[in-house]
Amino acid sequence: MNSPTAAIVARDVRKRFGAVEALRGFDLEVAPGEIVGLLGPNGSGKTTFIRSVAGLLRVDGGVERVLGRSPREAVAAGLVGYMTQTPALYQELSVQENLAFFAALRDVAGTAAAIDEALRVVGLAERRRSPVATLSGGMRQRVSLAVALLGRPPLLLLDEPTVGVDPALRREFWAFFRELAGQRTAVLVSSHVMDEAERCDRLALIRAGRVIAEGSAARIRERAGAADLEEAFLRLSESVA
Amino acid sequence: MSGRRVAAVARRIVEQFRHDRRSLGFLFGVPLVILVLIYYLFTPTGGATTQAVAIVNEDAGPGGGVLADALASAPELDARRVSAADADALLRDGRVNAIITLPRTFTQDALTSRSLALSIQLEGSDLFVNANTLGSIQRAALGGLASALANLPGGASGSGLKLDVTYLYGGPDWGTLDYLAPVIIPFLAFFLIFVLTDVSFLRERAGGTLERLLASPLQRAELVLGYVLGFLVFALLQTVVLVLFAIYVLGLRSNGSIAAVFAAQIAMVLVAVNLGLLLSAFARNEFQAVQFIPVVLLPQLLLSGILIPIQTLPDLLRPLAWLMPLTYANEATRAVMVKGAPLTDPVVFRDLGAMVLLAVALALLASRTIRREVA
Ligand SMILES: Nc1ncnc2c1ncn2[C@@H]1O[C@H](COP(=O)(O)OP(=O)(O)O)[C@@H](O)[C@H]1O
Ligand SMILES: [Mg+2]
Numbered sequence: 001m002n003s004p005t006a007a008i009v010a011r012d013v014r015k016r017f018g019a020v021e022a023l024r025g026f027d028l029e030v031a032p033g034e035i036v037g038l039l040g041p042n043g044s045g046k047t048t049f050i051r052s053v054a055g056l057l058r059v060d061g062g063v064e065r066v067l068g069r070s071p072r073e074a075v076a077a078g079l080v081g082y083m084t085q086t087p088a089l090y091q092e093l094s095v096q097e098n099l100a101f102f103a104a105l106r107d108v109a110g111t112a113a114a115i116d117e118a119l120r121v122v123g124l125a126e127r128r129r130s131p132v133a134t135l136s137g138g139m140r141q142r143v144s145l146a147v148a149l150l151g152r153p154p155l156l157l158l159d160e161p162t163v164g165v166d167p168a169l170r171r172e173f174w175a176f177f178r179e180l181a182g183q184r185t186a187v188l189v190s191s192h193v194m195d196e197a198e199r200c201d202r203l204a205l206i207r208a209g210r211v212i213a214e215g216s217a218a219r220i221r222e223r224a225g226a227a228d229l230e231e232a233f234l235r236l237s238e239s240v241a
Numbered sequence: 242m243s244g245r246r247v248a249a250v251a252r253r254i255v256e257q258f259r260h261d262r263r264s265l266g267f268l269f270g271v272p273l274v275i276l277v278l279i280y281y282l283f284t285p286t287g288g289a290t291t292q293a294v295a296i297v298n299e300d301a302g303p304g305g306g307v308l309a310d311a312l313a314s315a316p317e318l319d320a321r322r323v324s325a326a327d328a329d330a331l332l333r334d335g336r337v338n339a340i341i342t343l344p345r346t347f348t349q350d351a352l353t354s355r356s357l358a359l360s361i362q363l364e365g366s367d368l369f370v371n372a373n374t375l376g377s378i379q380r381a382a383l384g385g386l387a388s389a390l391a392n393l394p395g396g397a398s399g400s401g402l403k404l405d406v407t408y409l410y411g412g413p414d415w416g417t418l419d420y421l422a423p424v425i426i427p428f429l430a431f432f433l434i435f436v437l438t439d440v441s442f443l444r445e446r447a448g449g450t451l452e453r454l455l456a457s458p459l460q461r462a463e464l465v466l467g468y469v470l471g472f473l474v475f476a477l478l479q480t481v482v483l484v485l486f487a488i489y490v491l492g493l494r495s496n497g498s499i500a501a502v503f504a505a506q507i508a509m510v511l512v513a514v515n516l517g518l519l520l521s522a523f524a525r526n527e528f529q530a531v532q533f534i535p536v537v538l539l540p541q542l543l544l545s546g547i548l549i550p551i552q553t554l555p556d557l558l559r560p561l562a563w564l565m566p567l568t569y570a571n572e573a574t575r576a577v578m579v580k581g582a583p584l585t586d587p588v589v590f591r592d593l594g595a596m597v598l599l600a601v602a603l604a605l606l607a608s609r610t611i612r613r614e615v616a
Contacts, residue, residue, distance in 0.1 A: 051456075055455075089450065102453070102457065105454070106457055107458065
């Protein structure tokens with residue numbers, strides 16, 4: 001299990017914010033080429049876990065390795081693409097300028113080509129000169145995803161990437177995630193939308209800062225004896241409560 | 242008009258403050274601190290209400306000595322009697338504000354023409370110091386004159402006293418604005434650059450982009466340095482415009498090299514940017530970041546020698562002046578523009594060095610503060 005090539009290894013990770021225990025013994029492993037979904041209700045700790053993998057939190061306990069390094073080292077080496085839950089972009093800058101800035105920070109090789117590719121994937125090639133402030137919410141979400149994709153980092157952290165994205169484009173996103181996974185990119189994607197979860201290789205059901213079940217969507221449904229994931233989640237929640 | 246809706250808005254504001262303790266602290270703490278500062282500024286508590294002067298008595302007769310004694314014991318003056326050469330050195334070092342010379346013919350003039358003249362040489366670089374010093378000398382001399390004259394053989398009674406005023410720096414042809422430009426230009430630049438940085442960095446956090454920067458290979462020190470460089474570009478342009486406009490359009494005087502003025506501005510902008518970053522990193526919300534603006538600017542306006550000469554600050558407050566970045570900028574810019582000092586002048590060099598050191602310290606603190614909020 002403890003292979004050094006794992007994209008993410010998290011063991012018994014704990015994080016407390018004042019009175020709130022956001023992560024209480026979080027275990028997860030993600031292999032290269034794997035798409036793992038974090039599925040859980042709002043406030044269950046998905047964002048907190050992703051932030052810890054992105055080196056943004058000092059956890060209170062447990063071990064985290066990202067591509068064989070500490071989270072901060074992996075991030076510093078430009079190995080991690082992180083799409084924040086709310087689009088964090090410079091409003092006055094154009095789409096292109098935002099991408100160029102973040103590409104420079106990550107030392108992305110072949111910047112112009114990398115930007116073109118990212119824009120193509122999110123379907124915003126024609127809006128590249130528009131200031132972000134003039135884009136719709138869904139478009140900003142796509143630019144934010146494009147930032148994470150720049151240079152195809154070996155680990156992608158996507159925090160609810162498809163919120164506000166229409167179904168057709170959502171399909172394209174997933175097709176692209178799949179393509180990346182085929183090239184050994186590890187993708188950790190959070191969602192509270194159950195149908196999206198079906199597309200992941202593996203799911204981790206999160207409840208109150210802990211992984212309560214893990215496996216493919218089919219296996220989780222089967223284990224819970226439920227017809228769909230939503231029901232499976234409810235049953236599994238009750239059984240651990 | 243619904244009273245309930247109005248009350249709801251009012252209640253919400255009160256509640257927001259209740260949840261933001263630090264803003265609440267500022268709301269009461271800041272005006273109190275400023276008020277205490279002003280109280281000490283304008284309550285005489287033994288600060289330099291006396292003016293340091295050097296007295297050179299060259300009078301061949303006895304009258305000069307008597308007047309010199311009288312001046313030396315006048316409460317308005319802190320006088321020392323020295324040779325002409327020593328007096329000149331003291332004036333150039335800024336240790337006295339003026340030299341009072343009793344001319345060779347002082348007694349003789351008193352006895353014959355009854356027209357008395359003291360020559361006063363003012364250091365001259367600060368408008369307010371000039372006025373204070375001249376006023377004190379006038380009062381002290383008038384008080385001492387009667388006794389000086391009464392002691393003369395024949396009991397002369399001088400009809401009038403003339404002060405021949407000359408200036409080491411500046412002069413009567415320097416307008417008020419000529420004197421104020423060297424403190425107004427740094428203040429304007431400091432104010433604008435500080436506020437700009439403070440607010441920009443605030444937006445970085447509020448817009449979520451800070452989170453994204455921190456989840457990238459960008460190091461905190463690189464972020465701080467990048468900010469400094471970015472703002473330096475605008476600060477330089479601003480300085481060029483300000484200085485050239487002041488000198489060539491408004492026709493204000495400058496005796497020194499414009500390059501030295503720019504150097505002082507650059508050093509000061511380094512401080513302004515890093516201070517803006519530090520306080521913005523320290524603030525938790527827009528409210529707090531905005532409240533730092535008066536906290537930083539008001540003490541500087543009062544304590545950095547802009548309106549109140551540092552030497553006249555109360556003893557209690559004078560050390561604080563040297564904690565104000567603008568004190569160094571003002572002193573250096575004044576030295577250059579009024580005194581014509583070169584960059585290599587020890588005072589200018591020391592002031593620039595102090596600002597650069599301060600900027601480095603603030604930059605280090607700022608990068609530490611940014612780090613802490615992620616933990
Ligand atoms: N910076 C923070 N300060 C205080 N509490 C936080 C912070 N971040 C998250 N929390 C709390 O931790 C819990 C988990 O939040 P989060 O990870 O954002 O959940 P999710 O992404 O699954 O919706 C919530 O109760 C949330 O309020
Ligand atoms: Mg979340």
